[in-house]
Amino acid sequence: MSTFPASARAVVIGCGIVGNSLVHHLTRLGWTDVVQIDKGPLPNPGGSTGHASNFIFPVDHSKEMTQLTLESQRQYIEMGLNTECGGIEVARTEERMEEFRRRMASAKSWGVDSARLVTPAEIKEFVPYIDESILLGGFYCPTVSVVDSLRAGTIMREKGIDSGGLQVFANTDVSGMDVEHGQIKRVRTSRGTIEAEVVVIACGVWTPLLAAMAGAHIPLTPAVHQMIDVGPVPRFETSSSAIEFPIVRDMDVFMYERQDGVGLEIGSYAHRSILHDPEEIPSVEEAALSPTEFPFTQADFGPQMEHALELMPEIVGDESVGVKYAINGLISLTPDGMPILGETPEVKGLWSAAAVWVKEGPGVGKSVAEWMVLGESHIDLHTSDASRFHDHQKTRAHTKARAFEAFPKTYGIVHPAEQWSSERGLRISPMYAQEKALGAAFYEAVGWERPQWYEANAPLVEHYGVETREGEWDARWWSPIINAEHLAMREHAGIFDLSAFAIFDVQGAGALDALQHAVMAQMDVPVGRVVYTPVLGQGGGFKSDLTIMRLGDDLFRVVTGGAHGMADRKLFTDALPDDGAASLVDVTTAWTTIGVWGPRSRDILSSVTSDEVSHEGFPFGRCRTIEIGSQLVLASRISYVGDLGWELYVPIEQGRRLWDVLWEAGQPHSLTACGIGVYGTTGRLEKAYRAYGAELETEYNVVEAGMQRPKVKEQDFVGKEAHLRHREEDPAAILCTLTVDDHTSSAGVKRYPLGREPITLRDGTPLTDAKGRRSYVTSAGAGPSLGKYILMAYLPPEHAVEGSGVLAVEYMDERYPVTVAVAGATAPFDPENERIRS
C-alpha cells in the first residue's frame, strides 16, 4: 500500500456502494487526485451495503428516485452484475390493488413500460410455491433484478485506481475534520492528516457523526430492518442460478421473500420502528457479525413468521427448512425518506452522499460526481438536496420522530397529500388562534401549521353548489370547501396566511451584481419594483422561481416558498461575492405575510389605510410601505392566485393585529379566509402559474415552460448561455394546460387525478418527447371558476395544439379523455390578466 498522501483534491469517506460509485465517476469525469478511505476492511467494510438484500424494484412514485434507480440498474448491467429475475408485488386487499393501479401510472410516467398487473393465477405460474388463494392480484415488473453490490463496489474502485486518479485506504479511522472560514480544510485520520478541497461523507449510518466533526448536520438515523434466511429449500436445490424465481413483495404485511441460492430470504418492514443512535454502533472489532448487523430480536418477528407461512406454506412450513441466519440490519432513515446529497449548507466543500440504498447507489454516485465536477447533475436532485432542511429538521429528535412514523409506511399506501402526525405545532403563525377559531384544517409546511381550508366556510359549499368527490382516494386530504373558498375569493375577496414564506434580505454595495448574476430577470429596476424571476442552473433548467423586491439601491428582499426555502438560501448565499460586498440575512421569522386578493380587496385595503392604493397610484408589480392604523406594512402588489390584491408584510409579532384589522374591515365585503388549497392549487392552476418542483425542474428549460421574455438581459447570469441556445432551438416539449373532458370511470364513478399520471394517446400509447422525456401531469386540481378540472403537462410539440382532443390521462389504470386548453403560459382563466391589473 502506498504512503498516505498529505493532500488531495477530494477525500471520499466511505467504501460502501455510494463512496465506491462516487470515486469511479469522479475519476471518470477527470478528477485525478481523489483519496478514498474507510475505517473498515475491504471489500466489505461493515456498513449497510454488506448486508443489503441487493434487489432492485425500479418503479417508485418519486420521479427522482425512479430515475436514480434506473440509472443504477443501467450501471449494474454494464458491469455484468445485474441478474434479472422479475418481481411481483402482491395484494391481499382491494386497497392494495388500487395502489397497484396507481403504481401503473407511475411506471408509465417514468418509462418503465414492462410493468403490468397480474392475476393470482399468473402469480402462481411465476412463483409456484406461493398460496395464491389469499391474493387478489399483483404488480409484476419483469426488470426487477438482484445485483452484487460488493463486487460492483470493488470494480468501481478498481476503475478509479486504474485511471491513476484514485488511492484507496481501508482500515483508516477518521478522528476529526478541520474547517477554516467556513471551508473544509483537512481530514485527520489514523494514517495521518490530509488536506482536501472537497470532502464527501458517504458513511451511511455513521454519517451524522462525521458531519458533526465539521460542525455540519446531516440528519439521518440508523434504523433496524429485520431479515432472516431459511433453508435449505428442497425446491431450490436444483436451481442453476442464485435466483430463478421472481422476488415477491407481500405489500399488505410489509414483507418480502426472495430466493437466495438454496435459501429463502424473508425481510420485514412490519416490525415496530427500532431506531438507534450512530454512537451505539460497535466498532468493526467489537461487532459479533458486522457493525451494522445487530442481534436479531425474535420477539419483533413473531407475526411476520405467520404471514410468511400463509403466503409460502410449501417452503416456510417445511419442518426441514431451518432459520439459518437472522439479523437486525441497520439502514439509514431521513426525516422525509429521501437521500441526503450535495454540499452541506454549513461547510463549503463538505458534501454528503448518504441515506442511499443499493438500488440507487451507482445512480447517486454518478449524479453527485456530476454535481461536483460539472456543477450540475443530469438527474434533478432537488428532493434529495442536502441543503433542503430547515433548522428544526436537522435535529436528532425531529429526525427520529419522523423516521419512527415513516418506517411502518415503507411498504405502506401513502397518499400524496398525507400529513405527518408527529412533530406538529412547531411553527405557529401569529394568526393561529383566529384560524383555529375558523376551523382551519392545518397542514404542515416545513414545520409551520398552515390552513389548507377552513371548516367555517362549509356553508359556502352549498352556496356555490360545489360538487364533492365520489372516489375516496380522490377526496382524501381534500375538501370541497377549497373550491368554495376559491369562488368566494373570485366573487369578493380572500385573506390568506402566508407565514411559511422564506424571506432573505440581500444587501450591500455588491447586492445588485450578485443577484443579477444569480437570477434570470433584470434586477436593475427602480426601487419599489417587484420582480418575479426564474433561477436557472448552468444547463438552463430551473433551480427555483421566486420574487425579489427592490427595497433600496443596495437592499433586495427575496421571497420564496418555505418548502424550497433553505435550498434557495444556500443558492443565494453561494452567489454572494467573496469580498464581503454583499450579505444575506434570513429574515423569515422577522416577517409574516398576509395575502388579500379578489375584486373587493382594494375596497378593503383602502378602508384601513389613507395611503394611495388605486391602480394608477399603486400599480401591479410595485411594493411600498403603507400605514394601516399604527402599523407600517410593506405592501407588494403581486398575485399567485390571479386576482387584484396585495401581499402584506409586517413584523411577525404584529401579524395578528393586521389580520384582525383586515378581517374586520373585510366583513362588509364578504372577505373569506382562504387556505393554501386555493393559493397553491386552484387559484394557481386557473392562471397556469408554474410551481417549482412540479412544472419547474432542471430537466425543463424556460422556453419549454413558456416563460421566455421578449429580451434577454445584457448582464451575465447563471444559465444564460444555455438559455440563449434554448431560444434558438425548437422546444422538445411545451408546457400546456389541459382540461379533463369526462371524469366518469368504467364503474360510473367520477374520478380526479391528483398529479404525476401519464398523458397518453386515447389508446394508452405514452407520449415521449425528442429528449426521451415522458409526458405526465405536473400539477392537477380544480379550476372552480372555469368549471373544469385542470392538468398541466409538458407535451411534445405535435400534441401541444390547443383544442386537440386526441389525448387522455391515465389514472388508476383507466383512461380519461382530456383536451389541450392552452399550449404555453397563457392563463385559461382571465387570459388578459384584467383582474390583476384592475
Place this chain on the structure above:
Amino acid sequence: MKALVCVKRVPMTGGRIVLTDDEQAIETKHLGFAISPHEECGVEEAVRLVEAHGGESVVLTLGPPDAEEQLRDAMAIGADRGIHLVTDGEEWDPEATAGAIVAAVIADETASGPFDLILFGNESADSGGFQTGLRVAYALGRPCATGLKAVAVGDGSFRCEQEEGGGRNVYELPLPAVVTVLEGLNLPRYPSVPGRMRAGRKPLEASTPERPASRLERARLVVPAGESKQAEILGHGADAASAVVDLLEQIGVTS
C-alpha cells in the same frame, strides 16, 4: 425417556470482548445472547433421544427474565416445555445455581415423575465454572459422566464416550444419570419457522428462587491477551497464485 437439559443465557461474542467499566461483566450493549454452544448440543441430544425413544424433553434455565428467549430457542428446536428459574440478572455462583436446579428437579419429579437423564454443557461459555453438572449429580446421588462427545441409550444403561488423548473413554451409566456434554456431540439443527411458532405456545413454568449467600467472590474479569492478527498480502492478481499454492501446501489442505 424423560430428559432435562439445563442451559445458560450467555453473550453471543464474535468480535473483541469488552468489559464493563467495573470489570465485573462483559459489556453486552452490542451483543445478542445465545445458549452456550455445549448446551446447544445438549438440547439437540435431548430432543433426539425423545424423538427416538418417546417421552418428554424439558429445558431449564436459571437467569434473568430475558432468558426466556433461550428457553424458547430450545423449544423451537423441539424441547417440549420449559422451566425458568428467574433471577434479577446477577450472576449466581455454581454452588447456588446447582442448589436451585436440584430443588427444581425434585419439585418437577415429585409432580411428574423422575428424569431419566439430566444434560448439562461441560461448562458455560461465559463464566466457565465446570461445576454445575457435577454438583447437581452429587446432590441427587446420581452417576455422572462429563465432557462427553457421544452418547447412546443402551439396554438398561446409558453409553457415554469421552475423548482422551488419541482415543476414547467409554462408560456405561445406569439411569437415572447426569451427563455433561461438549460441542461436537452432534450437529444441532436450525429451528424451522413452524418450530419457532410452536415454541411460543409451549408451556413454560417460571419461579423465583431465593438466592443464597455466595461463598465465592469475583474480584474482576480480565480479557486474556489474544494472539495478534497479522495480515500478510501474498501478492496481487495472477502473480499471487504460486504464493497461495505454496501456502496451501504448507498448511496441508491440498492433499
